[in-house]
Amino acid sequence: MVSLKTVLATLATVIGANAAAGSLQQVASGFGTNPNNVGFYYYRPSGLPAKPALIVAIHYCTGSAQAYFSGTQYANLADTYKYIVIYPDAPRSGKCFDVHSSQTLSHNGGGDSQGIASM
Numbered sequence: 001m002v003s004l005k006t007v008l009a010t011l012a013t014v015i016g017a018n019a020a021a022g023s024l025q026q027v028a029s030g031f032g033t034n035p036n037n038v039g040f041y042y043y044r045p046s047g048l049p050a051k052p053a054l055i056v057a058i059h060y061c062t063g064s065a066q067a068y069f070s071g072t073q074y075a076n077l078a079d080t081y082k083y084i085v086i087y088p089d090a091p092r093s094g095k096c097f098d099v100h101s102s103q104t105l106s107h108n109g110g111g112d113s114q115g116i117a118s119m
Contacts, residue, residue, distance in 0.1 A: 020043060020045075020069075020075035020076055020078070020079060021045060021046070021079045022043060022044065022045055022046065022075070022079075023043075024041050024042070024043055024065070024066060024069045024075075024087065025041060025042055025043070025044070026039070026040065026041050027040040027041070027042065027119075028040075031118055031119055032115075032118025032119070033108075033114055033115070033118050034114070034115035034118055035103075035110040035111070035114060035115065036091050036098065036110075036111060036112050036115055037091045037115070038088050038089065038090065038091050038097075038112050038115035038116055038119075039065055039088065039089025039090075039091065040086070040088065040089070040115075040119050041065040041066070041069065041086075041087040041088075041089060042084060042085065042086050042087065042119075043069065043074070043075045043078055043084065043085040043087070044084050045075075045078045045079045045082060045083075045084075047082060048082050048083075048084070049082055052082055052083050052084050053081075053083035053084070054083065054084050054085075054086065055074060055078075055083055055084070055085050055086070056085075056086045056088065056116065056119070057069075057072065057074045057085050057086065057087050058088055058097060058116070059087070059088075059089070059090070059095075061090075061094065061095060061096035061097075062094065062095050062096070063090075063095060064089055064090075064095060065087035065088065065089035066087075066089075068087055069085075069087055086116075086119050088112075088115070088116045088119065090112070091112070097112045098111050098112040098113075099112075
């Protein structure tokens with residue numbers, strides 16, 4: 001029979017393995033053209049090289065930047081491979097990004113894609 005102490009130690013190890021070393025940071029304004037007010041969060045691990053890679057991690061409908069940060073491995077992998085992760089947050093009530101309007105599908109058209117590209 002496995003002891004409670006062993007189970008708790010195993011759970012602590014698993015939970016710790018899924019926790020990023022740093023925290024999600026929000027940028028409220030001042031990052032460029034953002035006509036739809038897409039939210040901007042980022043994760044920056046310590047020890048980055050001079051020119052780190054950048055990944056944009058776009059959440060699913062009904063999700064959030066915070067849920068995607070804590071529910072995926074992007075930040076953990078950023079700690080290992082030393083890159084920055086941008087987590088946009090959909091601005092509308094259903095928490096879905098605009099992926100179909102002519103504004104979003106046009107370069108500098110004024111949709112969610114322009115706000116994300118400005119990040």
